[in-house]
Amino acid sequence: xxxxxxxxxxxxxxxxxxxxxxxxxxxxxxxxxxxxxxxxxxxxxxxxxxxxxxxxxxxxxxxxxxxxxxxxxxxxxxxxxxxxxxxxxxxxxxxxxxxxxxxxxxxxxxxxxxxxxxxxxxxxxxxxxxxxxxxxxxxxxxxxxxxxxxxxxxxxxxxxxxxxxxxxxxxxxxxxxxxxxxxxxxxxxxxxxxxxxxxxxxxxxxxxxxxxxxxxxxxxxxxxxxxxxxxxxxxxxxxxxxxxxxxxxxxxxxxxxxxxxxxxxxxxxxxxxxxxxxxxxxxxxxxxxxxxxxxxxxxxxxxxxxxx
Amino acid sequence: xxxxxxxxxxxxxxxxxxxxxxxxxxxxxxxxxxxxxxxxxxxxxxxxxxxxxxxxxxxxxxxxxxxxxxxxxxxxxxxxxxxxxxxxxxxxxxxxxxxxxxxxxxxxxxxxxxxxxxxxxxxxxxxxxxxxxxxxxxxxxxxxxxxxxxxxxxxxxxxxxxxxxxxxxxxxxxxxxxxxxxxxxxxxxxxxxxxxxxxxxxxxxxxxxxxxxxxxxxxxxxxxxxxxxxxxxxxxxxxxxxxxxxxxxxxxxxxxxxxxxxxxxxxxxxxxxxxxxxxxxxxxxxxxxxxxxxxxxxxxxxxxxxxx
Numbered sequence: 162x163x164x165x166x167x168x169x170x171x172x173x174x175x176x177x178x179x180x181x182x183x184x185x186x187x188x189x190x191x192x193x194x195x196x197x198x199x200x201x202x203x204x205x206x207x208x209x210x211x212x213x214x215x216x217x218x219x220x221x222x223x224x225x226x227x228x229x230x231x232x233x234x235x236x237x238x239x240x241x242x243x244x245x246x247x248x249x250x251x252x253x254x255x256x257x258x259x260x261x262x263x264x265x266x267x268x269x270x271x272x273x274x275x276x277x278x279x280x281x282x283x284x285x286x287x288x289x290x291x292x293x294x295x296x297x298x299x300x301x302x303x304x305x306x307x308x309x310x311x312x313x314x315x316x317x318x319x320x321x322x323x324x325x326x327x328x329x330x331x332x333x334x335x336x337x338x339x340x341x342x343x344x345x346x347x348x349x350x351x352x353x354x355x356x357x358x359x360x361x362x363x364x365x366x367x368x369x370x371x372x373x374x375x376x377x378x379x380x381x382x383x384x385x386x387x388x389x390x391x392x393x394x395x396x397x398x399x400x401x402x403x404x405x406x407x408x409x410x411x412x413x414x415x416x417x418x419x420x421x422x423x424x425x426x427x428x429x430x431x432x433x434x435x436x437x438x439x440x441x442x443x444x445x446x447x448x449x450x451x452x453x454x455x456x457x458x459x460x461x462x463x464x465x466x467x468x469x
Numbered sequence: 470x471x472x473x474x475x476x477x478x479x480x481x482x483x484x485x486x487x488x489x490x491x492x493x494x495x496x497x498x499x500x501x502x503x504x505x506x507x508x509x510x511x512x513x514x515x516x517x518x519x520x521x522x523x524x525x526x527x528x529x530x531x532x533x534x535x536x537x538x539x540x541x542x543x544x545x546x547x548x549x550x551x552x553x554x555x556x557x558x559x560x561x562x563x564x565x566x567x568x569x570x571x572x573x574x575x576x577x578x579x580x581x582x583x584x585x586x587x588x589x590x591x592x593x594x595x596x597x598x599x600x601x602x603x604x605x606x607x608x609x610x611x612x613x614x615x616x617x618x619x620x621x622x623x624x625x626x627x628x629x630x631x632x633x634x635x636x637x638x639x640x641x642x643x644x645x646x647x648x649x650x651x652x653x654x655x656x657x658x659x660x661x662x663x664x665x666x667x668x669x670x671x672x673x674x675x676x677x678x679x680x681x682x683x684x685x686x687x688x689x690x691x692x693x694x695x696x697x698x699x700x701x702x703x704x705x706x707x708x709x710x711x712x713x714x715x716x717x718x719x720x721x722x723x724x725x726x727x728x729x730x731x732x733x734x735x736x737x738x739x740x741x742x743x744x745x746x747x748x749x750x751x752x753x754x755x756x757x758x759x760x761x762x763x764x765x766x767x768x769x770x771x772x773x774x775x776x777x
Contacts, residue, residue, distance in 0.1 A: 179672070181673075183676070313676050315689075321692070323680055355663065357663055361490065364671060365490045365623045368623065368679045369621065369631065
């Protein structure tokens, strides 16, 4: 029977000021999905590991198998598929966990079906996976997970993903405090209306960050990484957020912020040693109040999900 | 007596979605300021032409002479200066008329004083000129008038101007309908709070436009030139705005929008012939309802204000 394994990486969405429109992929952690074609005519979910028993076992509800069903229906094929999901990152962490599962599954099934769709054409299926996972079909995790690098989602409807240049030699430290912040809750607490004045400040920083990436101006990237609208609200859900921020910047981070909707935070640096210092110092800060955390020092994944 | 003439160009601020943060300079029209040093110890305004008699003749209130006073006070010098202002563009047109006057005057006086300040250091004085002219110290006209090209004003306080790359071969058509739209009025009618959803759409487009300019992607520039927040309101002050927009896009414009706070509109094209067609067709549309208009086909001024 034909089978394949695919890997899709964790992603950092929002990137401080780029709420809902920017995200980048990191080389690790990530999820692996294995698909085996069969003659049953149905999609079954036959293995999940690494989820601590928390993900749905129903093939209709688990997003790895659900997006395979939607994909097959989308291309008008009926095909038996056995789905095996190997989670390589924590759930509800803000690192694009659901996105990694759906993107790995979509890349794998598209590969097995002879690649009738391009990566960009897979995006709408992955976005539907996000709707299933958290109620909103956003693309700022799935687009970088699929395409790699830093992706601007200029528009969500129709989706318009633009892969931006990324300066060489950037490192990302991810620190995941073990506290519970569901995406839906983290979206719910945000305001629905904002002052025009604040919106202008925000799009000035968005423009600065995009210009910094496109023109290899790391200082500009750093000073543009400011979010006056969402961070002050979401930071309340993350223990010792401002202590960690101050420490990361003191240690030399270009910028610091919440990854996706948190609780994972990320620091961008241009020095691996600084990235490693941050990966050690921030969990130490959290441990004072008995919050456990794991941390990763990553590079930017410029190629996206991959067939293994 | 030492004297000098300086020219500063018209500028297109806002650039559709980049409200308050983006602007570019065009090669014409523009204002010329002549300064002659003397021993009087005071700054006098001795000539104005091209303003139709509308600008203040009081040296404290006319912005060309007022910024010279502020500059001299800023660098701690007392100096007699005779100021002559030759307006080369209409007032209250949305083409950065006040900005051209103050920038030309500042470049001239800085030149005569031996250039103690850099162009970027002249910016705060020019911004104060804007406050005098329209009540708000914004930099999105004065920064491109001074520095040339396309300038991102990431932050206004402290001011952080970033000159962005501009693709070669862009043309700008400016059409100035002869109707009265004072900047202060045009700002007053804007909303103070906006939906987060709309702000996200806007900064997606801002990011797309900046990425388009930085990576020489003209199609991306074009499809990012959308403003769902301010244009629908300000368009009401401009006769036949949507007819002109449709015509410009039909003729092949990359994008179309209001220049500054209007009533001038601008179209960006990558073909001089298209730019010229638009410069003819739009005044024709306006003339149906007896609105007169003048139009210019310009290139991007990449070097900014200049000593003549």
